[in-house]
Amino acid sequence: MVTGTDIEFPVADGVLSGVDFGGHGEGVLLVHGSGQNAAARADVASRMVSECHPVAIDLRGHGQTRLDSTGPEQYWRDLGGVVATLGWDRPVLVGHSTGGYVVTRPADLAAIILDLVRDRAVPSAENVGRSPSHPLEGVAVAVSEMSIADKGAGPYGITAGPDGALWLTFVHSGRIARLTLDGELHEYPLAPPGCRPTVIAPGPDGALWFTRSLDHRIGRITVDGETESFPVPTPDSGPFGITAGPDGAMWFTEMNTDRIGRITSRGEITEFALPCTGAYPSAITAGPDGALWFTLNQANAIGRITVHGDIVIHPLPTPGAAPVGITSDGAALWFVEIAAGQIGRISVAGAVEEFPLPDRTAKPHAIVAASTGDCWFTEWGANSVGHITGSGKITEYGLPSPSSEPHGIALGPDGALWAALETGGVARLAP
Numbered sequence: 001m002v003t004g005t006d007i008e009f010p011v012a013d014g015v016l017s018g019v020d021f022g023g024h025g026e027g028v029l030l031v032h033g034s035g036q037n038a039a040a041r042a043d044v045a046s047r048m049v050s051e052c053h054p055v056a057i058d059l060r061g062h063g064q065t066r067l068d069s070t071g072p073e074q075y076w077r078d079l080g081g082v083v084a085t086l087g088w089d090r091p092v093l094v095g096h097s098t099g100g101y102v103v104t105r106p107a108d109l110a111a112i113i114l115d116l117v118r119d120r121a122v123p124s125a126e127n128v129g130r131s132p133s134h135p136l137e138g139v140a141v142a143v144s145e146m147s148i149a150d151k152g153a154g155p156y157g158i159t160a161g162p163d164g165a166l167w168l169t170f171v172h173s174g175r176i177a178r179l180t181l182d183g184e185l186h187e188y189p190l191a192p193p194g195c196r197p198t199v200i201a202p203g204p205d206g207a208l209w210f211t212r213s214l215d216h217r218i219g220r221i222t223v224d225g226e227t228e229s230f231p232v233p234t235p236d237s238g239p240f241g242i243t244a245g246p247d248g249a250m251w252f253t254e255m256n257t258d259r260i261g262r263i264t265s266r267g268e269i270t271e272f273a274l275p276c277t278g279a280y281p282s283a284i285t286a287g288p289d290g291a292l293w294f295t296l297n298q299a300n301a302i303g304r305i306t307v308h309g310d311i312v313i314h315p316l317p318t319p320g321a322a323p324v325g326i327t328s329d330g331a332a333l334w335f336v337e338i339a340a341g342q343i344g345r346i347s348v349a350g351a352v353e354e355f356p357l358p359d360r361t362a363k364p365h366a367i368v369a370a371s372t373g374d375c376w377f378t379e380w381g382a383n384s385v386g387h388i389t390g391s392g393k394i395t396e397y398g399l400p401s402p403s404s405e406p407h408g409i410a411l412g413p414d415g416a417l418w419a420a421l422e423t424g425g426v427a428r429l430a431p
Contacts, residue, residue: 003045006064009057009082017064017080018057020242023049027088030056031079031095037063038075044094052092057082063330095144096400142387142430145400145421148177155212155420156409157200157210163223166412167217168206168420169197176200176221177212179426181414188225195219195229199283199408201242201250205265207249218263219251231290234259241283241294242328247307251292260282260284260294260305272309279303283326283366285333289348293333295323302326302335302346314350318342322355325377329369334378334388336364342369343377343388355392361394362386366409368417376417376429378406385419385429 003188019038023249027046030041038056045054046100058065059075083091132387150154154172161167164178174193175205178186190197196214203209203220210219216237219228238256245251245262252261260281274281279299287293287304300321302314316323322339335344341360345353357364363381370376373390384396399406405422412418418429 001036002049002057004045009053009078009085010066011078011081011396014067015065016057016060016067016082017044018055018082019045020048021045021054021056023051023053023192025088026053026214027086027091028054028082029041029079029086029088029091029093030054031093032056032062034057036096040154048084052322054094056085056247068204069373073383075363077341087371093142095142098399107372131372141397141429143397143399144426145404145427147425148179149173149410149424151423153424154422155424156407156422158418158420158426159202159208160410160412160413161208161223162202162206164413165223166219166418166426167200167202168408169200169210171196171198171422174218176208177316178223178225178235186225188221189344190219190227190229198240199242203250203265204244204248209242209244209263211242211252213238213240213255214226218250218261218267220267225401228267230257230263232261232267232271233269237261241285243285245286246290247290247308249337251284251286251305253284254299255280255282260292260311262371271308272305272311274303275311275313282324283335285326285328287333287348288330290347291330295325295326295335297322297338302333302344302352304350312350313348314410316344317352318354325364327367327369327375327377329372331372334367334369334375336367337351338363338365338380343375343386343392343394349369353392355388355394357386357394358396365407368409368411370411370417370431374413375408380406385417385427397429401425 004019005014007020008015036359038058041056048054051381060067063223083156119141153170156171157169168177176188195212196215198211205395207222219229221227228234234257237254240255242252251262262270263326280297282295282297284294303310318340321337323335324338326335333346341353362379365378365380367377377386408420
């Protein structure tokens with residue numbers, strides 16, 4: 001592990017301390033989290049020196065920096081001063097926790113902002129400051145992370161609510177959580193706590209609806225935190241995916257019993273049997289054609305069901321692909337293949353295209369569309385969030401904490417992408 005050389009940066013009221021880890025290539029400024037210091041970034045810097053030039057700073061009140069902070073704006077001014085002192089034109093700014101908050105604010109630096117904790121993060125340092133070949137050319141992409149629970153809680157599903165907040169399922173502790181954009185968290189316990197709330201989605205009635213895969217019920221929570229639940233008629237159904245349909249009802253999958261369910265705002269449930277067994281229907285989304293589309297994890301196929309219950313199954317070209325997450329970009333359906341390490345696209349006519357990931361063992365899990373041909377997905381096995389364009393161009397962004405187990409992903413009310421990390425946090429990517 002590299003240790004680096006102690007350095008100082010003059011600011012208006014004194015000096016900031018830091019560590020220069022050496023290396024060659026583009027400049028990378030490492031900004032630590034609360035309670036840490038520049039030396040804490042040595043493990044990250046060790047993985048970067050062969051490709052770039054990492055420098056870490058001690059924020060005010062941390063490490064060897066003895067200056068007091070007067071607020072967030074002071075951090076941002078300090079950051080600008082450090083970059084100017086280093087003489088860097090377009091540095092990469094890397095922030096963890098509090099550092100992530102710091103580096104996402106100074107837009108005047110016009111930097112591409114990534115958290116390159118893993119040495120496989122993309123784009124690599126060799127592309128920074130030049131002309132990136134990915135579709136986010138010239139746009140700052142900030143990756144930061146917020147701890148919201150311990151690992152025992154298990155943040156899993158995530159969605160944007162009608163109240164301007166994010167809503168999450170805590171799959172292990174049996175709770176629903178509401179997270180504001182400024183980090184305020186409220187938790188709502190469910191009974192029993194072992195009900196395993198899984199996927200959550202906004203409903204047409206202004207409430208949030210979620211699946212309870214272990215006690216086989218569909219849950220509902222208002223933005224005020226009032227909860228209720230409805231039993232699925234078929235025993236041991238294992239509901240998983242859920243989405244709002246075009247007919248004013250919620251539609252969900254039943255993993256264990258090969259059925260698609262429909263529930264009204266009054267809790268009335270109708271079930272539709274699939275024409276196959278052992279298919280393990282997983283995620284579900286509303287398509288641009290007025291139908292519902294869903295993944296069949298063990299049948300290696302994508303299914304389509306109309307609001308009247310007519311079902312068509314589309315087999316996938318790659319054997320054993322095991323599709324999970326699915327989303328609509330308004331023109332086609334996009335899905336992830338967790339076992340094959342691919343992203344797939346299917347037209348409403350049933351034509352399938354598949355796009356291999358750079359790392360076929362990345363285990364993509366959930367996917368969401370920001371716009372047409374602009375989709376983001378979690379890579380559970382690679383500890384990353386990926387982006388794919390309509391032409392199939394893939395870019396990956398490493399997450400700050402190692403082995404954070406990213407699962408659900410949603411487009412937030414702030415226009416950023418938010419991912420639930422099962423180890424107890426959320427990640428935010430701001431294009």
